[in-house]
Amino acid sequence: MTPMTPTFHDRAEDLVQRTGARVTRQRVEVLAVLLAARRALSHHEIEGRVNRGAGMDRVTVYRVLEWLTSHHLAHKIAGDDRVWRFNAAGDEPERTHAHAHFKCNDCGEVICLDEATAARSVPLPSGFHPQEVELTVKGLCAGCAPAAAAQRRSRAHAQHRH
Amino acid sequence: MTPMTPTFHDRAEDLVQRTGARVTRQRVEVLAVLLAARRALSHHEIEGRVNRGAGMDRVTVYRVLEWLTSHHLAHKIAGDDRVWRFNAAGDEPERTHAHAHFKCNDCGEVICLDEATAARSVPLPSGFHPQEVELTVKGLCAGCAPAAAAQRRSRAHAQHRH
DNA sequence: GTTTTCGCGCAACTCTGTTGCATTAGAACT
């Protein structure tokens, strides 16, 4: 009956509750989707997953994501495809988000690299005042790396034959 | 008469020439603007500066920037405001772009930190294949840091009086 | 000078995200 594993739904409901603000179906559902995901999700992906259930306006999804972010229940990552990706916030001390990210150059998937504490101590011009450091590793994910290798192989074959 | 310092214009012309492709007024002008800038410029800024001269369609500016980037005469940086910023490529070995960037949280200005060679050796999940590392330091630039400090000061004063 | 073709200008379009406003529904208080 319930479209989402109860655990995520319940955890989400609890987290929204604790903020003191209104706990709406929309907030709980979106947060549950984020909790269930093992990677950062775009607005499109979130909207798709959430609308297997009741249904929710796209604007509402945008507003809920903004709300979750401002209440530190989620954080967002800017992609080079001009799309924000979101994931549920871990148990980091409020407002840090001090971990690195990996972005696949092939499929666009984004994951958090929770262990990697970004390298501080970058030399800045005088007068500049650092606040946060953002570290993104780009490359091929486990799914795409073999495929890319195979493609390179077959291209080499083709050239050879020709 | 000529709106741009001749040096940049000539360097730009030479660089476009060397690619073997057609050297058009538009390519030369845009590249000259990038060479003259001490920071990364958005499409808007480039269009503005370029149109003090003859005049150029916005789509052409987009296409020229894409062309410059693909020929390694410029590189682009994704901002969290969903806007690309460009600057002329330095003398780095082709296609690396291995330096870090600084972005001001107040005015949005982006500069390249050429000395800072990004920290490699980020531990990845197995099967993942790294290709590039992107390092962005966010904070306040030399122009905005004093202003922000002054603002904090006056806010504290106000609270104190009250 | 003629021909070829690449690049430009213009208009229309797409995609991601925002804003305004009337309506709905949490939750607090009888």
Place this chain on the structure above:
DNA sequence: AGTTCTAATGCAACAGAGTTGCGCGAAAAC
């Protein structure tokens, strides 16, 4: 439970950044 208050939702219209298609113009090759 019913009433009230207000925050949040739904819908429609909008905005900004970048893209696409196509006819025309101007580099450069001949």
